[in-house]
Amino acid sequence: MSTIFHLDIVSAEESIYSGPVEFLVAPAQMGEVGIYPRHTPMLTRIKSGMVRIKAQLKEEELIYVSGGMLEVQPNVVTILADTAVRSHDLDEAKAIEAKRAAEEAMKNRESELDYAKAQAELMEAMSQLAAIDKLRKRKH
Amino acid sequence: MAGSREIRNKIKSVKNTQKITRAMEMVAASKMRKAQDRMKKARPYGEKIRNVAAHMSRANTEYRHPFLIARDTVKRIGIIVVTSDKGLCGGLNTNVLRKTLNQMKRWQAEGEQIEACCIGNKGLGFMSRIGANVTSQVVGLGDTPDIVRLVGAVKVVLDGYTQDQFDRVYIFYNRFINTMKQEPVMEQLLPLTDERMQSDEQSNSKPKTTWDYIYEPEAKPVIDDIMIRYVEALIYQAVAENMASEQSARMVAMKAASDNAGNVIDELTLIYNKSRQAAITKELSEIVGGAAAV
Numbered sequence: 372m373s374t375i376f377h378l379d380i381v382s383a384e385e386s387i388y389s390g391p392v393e394f395l396v397a398p399a400q401m402g403e404v405g406i407y408p409r410h411t412p413m414l415t416r417i418k419s420g421m422v423r424i425k426a427q428l429k430e431e432e433l434i435y436v437s438g439g440m441l442e443v444q445p446n447v448v449t450i451l452a453d454t455a456v457r458s459h460d461l462d463e464a465k466a467i468e469a470k471r472a473a474e475e476a477m478k479n480r481e482s483e484l485d486y487a488k489a490q491a492e493l494m495e496a497m498s499q500l501a502a503i504d505k506l507r508k509r510k511h
Numbered sequence: 512m513a514g515s516r517e518i519r520n521k522i523k524s525v526k527n528t529q530k531i532t533r534a535m536e537m538v539a540a541s542k543m544r545k546a547q548d549r550m551k552k553a554r555p556y557g558e559k560i561r562n563v564a565a566h567m568s569r570a571n572t573e574y575r576h577p578f579l580i581a582r583d584t585v586k587r588i589g590i591i592v593v594t595s596d597k598g599l600c601g602g603l604n605t606n607v608l609r610k611t612l613n614q615m616k617r618w619q620a621e622g623e624q625i626e627a628c629c630i631g632n633k634g635l636g637f638m639s640r641i642g643a644n645v646t647s648q649v650v651g652l653g654d655t656p657d658i659v660r661l662v663g664a665v666k667v668v669l670d671g672y673t674q675d676q677f678d679r680v681y682i683f684y685n686r687f688i689n690t691m692k693q694e695p696v697m698e699q700l701l702p703l704t705d706e707r708m709q710s711d712e713q714s715n716s717k718p719k720t721t722w723d724y725i726y727e728p729e730a731k732p733v734i735d736d737i738m739i740r741y742v743e744a745l746i747y748q749a750v751a752e753n754m755a756s757e758q759s760a761r762m763v764a765m766k767a768a769s770d771n772a773g774n775v776i777d778e779l780t781l782i783y784n785k786s787r788q789a790a791i792t793k794e795l796s797e798i799v800g801g802a803a804a805v
Binding site for chain 2: 379381383384385386399400401411412413414415416440442443444449451453454462463464465466467468469470472473476477
């Protein structure tokens with residue numbers, strides 16, 4: 372019977388921990404969970420907080436995670452850590468912001484077009500002026 | 512010698528340009544290394560979450576997440592276009608936007624509506640120029656594909672999918688192959704295809720055992736969370752690859768520009784020397800001719 376299991380803690384930006392451990396404690400949504408080898412497969416959300424890890428012949432280690440998911444497979448445990456504190460409301464606010472920015476950009480499209488048009492007209496007027504200038508010089 | 516001063520000025524200005532392109536090349540080279548590192552670091556997360564999602568899609572039969580259910584009729588399509596914020600990176604953005612445009616034309620010919628989500632300034636500018644319907648955007652990401660910044664725009668698209676505004680979601684970006692080669696690709700993001708799950712699974716070569724999890728607090732919100740994070744991880748990966756591609760494309764483009772500037776300087780120097788020698792010869796022969804006349 373194995374007394375250790377493999378633990379991976381990964382976030383979208385990097386791999387935080389990978390190695391065999393004896394025991395781990397994580398702040399699950401419904402309260403802290405302690406996991407020993409041969410734990411039943413489980414999937415749960417975790418809150419932001421400390422994950423305590425005990426590896427063989429080593430001191431206990433503390434790793435901070437800002438929320439994420441905890442997955443327990445028969446011999447492998449994975450913590451998918453979020454890179455930032457996430458909440459439904461916060462995500463919603465960001466979605467609205469992204470939408471608003473797009474709408475604004477769409478509105479500005481016309482003004483940009485106007486700008487391009489004005490620029491073209493200005494260029495034409497300038498070339499006309501230059502031509503008139505040349506003609507005048509030739510006369511004198 | 513009216514020409515010689517002009518040529519000298521020209522050489523000077525080309526030299527200045529070369530200095531700038533060379534500096535940009537070096538900046539891009541150092542950024543490229545970081546961007547590639549970031550892209551590699553993002554991989555384990557993508558793999559892990561993919562495994563979880565694949566297990567889950569097989570294990571839990573009571574609740575199937577909408578991301579996994581393919582729809583029969585496709586009327587509206589959401590696209591995510593990943594480009595860089597800045598230019599001067601060769602044909603990188605042009606290639607991916609050309610691919611996007613061709614695909615959009617094909618869809619429009621089939622009578623499908625398209626809504627776009629733009630990540631990166633260049634794509635946004637292009638989409639608004641061609642009059643596409645842009646529903647969300649993220650610009651000014653800088654050098655790090657910050658997932659916090661991406662969340663909002665991505666959520667608009669994912670919500671659109673779950674609320675039946677889109678029937679399919681595709682993503683366009685530059686896949687990083689190596690420093691010299693980047694390839695514009697189109698991938699179907701939603702619904703998540705079975706083959707995507709399977710091909711990922713096989714690469715891990717694990718025995719196909721299935722088990723059901725204990726879900727805490729219950730299955731639905733946990734599965735929802737995993738699925739959203741999975742799709743976000745895919746998009747994050749795409750953005751990270753695009754950024755690595757951007758820096759390498761810029762480095763290559765700037766190297767080519769520096770080399771070209773070098774060639775121009777050589778040519779101009781040759782012309783300058785020729786005209787200088789011609790002038791000297793002319794002056795000499797005038798003096799000699801003058802002396803002979805006296």
